[in-house]
Amino acid sequence: DAQRDLFHQSLDLVLFDTTSTYFEGVRLEGFARMESALRRLLKEQGLLLRWYEVMDALRSVRAIDLELAGQRYLVRTELGADAARVFQAAGVRPPSQVTPL
Numbered sequence: 001d002a003q004r005d006l007f008h009q010s011l012d013l014v015l016f017d018t019t020s021t022y023f024e025g026v027r028l029e030g031f032a033r034m035e036s037a038l039r040r041l042l043k044e045q046g047l048l049l050r051w052y053e054v055m056d057a058l059r060s061v062r063a064i065d066l067e068l069a070g071q072r073y074l075v076r077t078e079l080g081a082d083a084a085r086v087f088q089a090a091g092v093r094p095p096s097q098v099t100p101l
Contacts, residue, residue, distance in 0.1 A: 038090060045089035049082060057082035061095070072101040 035051070044051060049057070061083055063076040075098050079087070087094045 013090050040088075041091070042086065042089045045085070047085050049086070053082060054086055057086055063095075065101070074099040074101055 032039070038054070042054065057080055060080055061077060063074050066073045066075050076095055078097075079094055084094070
């Protein structure tokens with residue numbers, strides 16, 4: 001499948017980790033604590049999005065595997081306004097728009 005979800009790639013950001021992880025310098029145990037921390041960060045930044053809107057915004061970030069002149073690239077979609085604000089509020093750099101593979 002040429003189109004795939006960015007969050008199944010090797011990235012600097014993982015929002016769906018259900019094991020212990022670090023997020024904004026706070027050790028989190030599982031998804032519930034990660035969700036709570038992200039909700040807090042969004043609220044502190046004045047983003048009053050419902051949780052399903054946050055997840056929909058992040059799921060809208062997609063990528064395709066593109067080959068051009070013998071070189072492969074992973075090319076992601078433009079960030080929607082909500083997705084860009086979620087990344088910004090979390091203090092996380094969004095995935096690069098074009099990544100050579």
